Amino acid sequence: MIAMKDLIAFDRDTQALGQIAGRLGWDQETMMPRGSAGQRAEEMGAIQTVLHARRTDPRIGEWIASAKPKNDVENAILREITIGYEKACKIPADLATEIAKVTSAAQGTWAEARAAEDVSAFLPTLSHVVDLKRQEGAALADGGDVYDAMLDDYEQGATGVEIATMFDALRPRLVDLRAAVLAANPAPSLDHTFDEAGQLAVSTKLAEVFGYDLNKGRIDKAVHPFSSGSGHDVRITTRTSAGDPFNCFYSTIHEVGHACYEQGIDDAYALTALGQGVSMGVHESQSRIYENQMGRSRAFTGFLFGHMRDQFGDFGIAEEDAFYRCVNSVSNGYIRTEADEIQYNLHVMLRFDLERQLMSGDLDVQHLEEAWNTRFAADFGYAVDRPSNGVLQDVHWSLGLFGYFPTYSLGNVYAGCLYEALREAVPSLDDDLARGDAQAATTWLRENLQQFGSLRSPRDTIMHATGKAPSEAPLLGYLDAKFTDLYRL
Template sequence: MTAFDSLMAFQRDTSALAQVAGRLGWDQETMMPRGAAQQRGVEMGAMEAILHARRSAPQVGEWLAKAEAKGPVDAAQLREIRRAYERANKVPAELAARIARVTSEAQGKWAAARADEDVSAFLPVLDEVVALKREEGAALADGGDLYDAMLDDYEPGTTGAQIATMFDAMRPRLVDLRAAVLERPRPGGVTGTFDEARQMGLSRELAEVFGYDLSRGRIDKAVHPFSSGSGADVRITTRTSATDPFNCIYSTIHEVGHAGYEQGIDPDYALTPLGQGVSMGVHESQSRIYENQIGRSRAFTGWLYQRMVEIFGAFGIADADAFYAAVNSVENGYIRTEADEVQYNLHIMLRFDLERALMSGDLRVSDLEAAWNDRFLADFGYAVDRPSNGCLQDVHWSVGLFGYFPTYSLGNVYAGCLHQALRAAVPDLDAQLAAGDTSGATGWLRAQVQRHGGLYAPREVIEKASGMTPSEAPLLDYLERKFSDLYDL
């Protein structure tokens, strides 16, 4: 075997073990008994120790020094393995294992604190997570910016300063659009209750409508919906509310966007660095375009309205036009995952600024709740009513995902670029969506984005697919057109 062959064989085993570790995380969120949390933390720590040892193993460096690429795919494989190897060798093995153990335990403590509306029960373990992540960030940054080092885990090549510049460009137009919309009358919403089993049945149907292969996946329930896995085993979760079926519907479509990306990657890349989404920003571009530009379009909601009437009977909305307005209603609210397209990125900006301050040391964990509440009041104009609607609403910080939040907005920006190109490439898209057929859209995304996996750098894959340098302008233009039409601005 050549050095390249030996390196790839070793990498495939490492990737397989990482998939097993991911399955432990999926189980923790869906099936695991609550009393197993502490033991699961030990198990996750042990798995991370093994993975870290493999990623930083001396023989990986030796193979990298000798391996020769025979083409662009080989070169991309070596690029990603080298990047992971260099990052793994900057982080001490004991620290990596401790982070895995503590964040696994913190996740359970966050869930309990959220259920009890008790911030004080969560802050001590969050303080420990923040300290550990700052230590990891310092090791990765090697004298540079801690937050940039963390962001690089999720969006390689992007810095906090670049994200801040993007947000500065987005904020004025979003704030102006929100102000104009909120002066207009609100559309009516759904009434009555919606059977959970029927919601889950519709969830499964919608997953398949959007191209999710259930022979290589499954749908379960979780407090915070997520997608997990890659290749031949890609799982999603959703959640239900007896009075709000849109929660289940759009959580499902969103997570199918993530899962569709993973299922759409070239199978030749399975269990290699290229066999997964290249970044969380690109991943979010898929989930957000599935959920919003496709799933909340006038054409698709017309089809969805008829299906809901068939499944649930009358639910207080008179026709497809009223349903489209209800699905896209701009409302005051606390929850990021339930936010409308106009306000969603404002929720991300809040989290971005707070987590940067936590990582820099400018904000203490003990002051987080007050800082969140003050910022929310300033940005949205009304006070947080309880912790589960405030700093306890998201799972991300409990599991150490600092640097993740801005990729949601970056994904929205990428989705705006892709949507513009999609409309040009599939001129009869609305006719297809009105018939409940998303294959034109999802097929184009699979061919232009998903199949490449990690072959190209994040911005490169978006630029190749959309034919433009990524910019926030297409997203903002789309939002202004859509909501000016909806609210007769």
């Protein structure tokens, strides 16, 4: 009893320090002066040194050996702490510190290279990040597959082979559906200028509709939208584009999905090993079901159409059905975060294959842009026009987040499973969303998934919520039905 109590108390302080580190990262992306990057890298390195020392403290091993959990929750806490401790002990302290410093500085380098459309300015830094992450992956793998070890950080228990098999099942159906849609009559598009203040006002309304508690969060702007934090301090960011308000609105809804997962976790789990989302795949299931299955539904776009007319007046779309088609337009494009539901996973598959090659050493960083452009042309049928639309568009690799990308598509698969169960559980869903009322849906998600945090494994989390093993079939069925109807295929 004493060992378990001491272990939980020690971990609570470690969790709190981890939240502080996350807040430094949030500040770096939103409010930090550009000239502070060097000092912030030192600060991030210092706090990671402290965190690594705590996560590898020999007393943790002693407490684990002596701990006697008294219920399922403490069993789960012990499981998660043990997994984290064993991983942390495999990574040398100096390597952990170096990764924190280099990736902190690399974010600024990436942003500057992206703005200048200069891949060569970023490649030396990326080479350093890749080298450090290979070292970390090798340490974690302990003779096993390096990429699997990195993927396990984001989706516990998943392997590259399993993900590749899932992608092989998704790809042909997605490619065929994409071809059919692109051959159909195009959806209407926006031809209007939307002021930033108006976009942010609508964005805040959407956040509130989907249940984001702004008393324990905030919305800021960032180059790449993200969510940060857990418990009673969960922050999101969005971005604006004068000609494309959907970028702002759906980035916001997406990040609200992440944030509501964190805000929805049982308060009893706060600052414990269970007090955050169980995996990035499950996390992404929340952001995607909020953004797509609910936010881009015919019912909800009717509500959004009226709200946009109230905010912006006549913006060139005359009626709800045309607006629905506009929101769900399928067209050629370069940017993953702006991709429609059909093509989004194709973007992820490209990154998944390239980063596996980078980690295995089969692809050198110096040839990454060429490999990206070749693969993009093969998958999408046209050439990348500039680096910010290609290899420089995502922040993830500068942050060292190798193994992260496939969880985006895994999240789409999970979202398909959850939506199937949600529609059965909430038969009034369409009527609710048409009124701008997402409460019944978000309550179901909170009660059946979000509140449990990391209590269960990722797969078991989805099975508990849906009663079925995860499968790509519900997602493919949903996409076929939606776009066949929308484009009258």
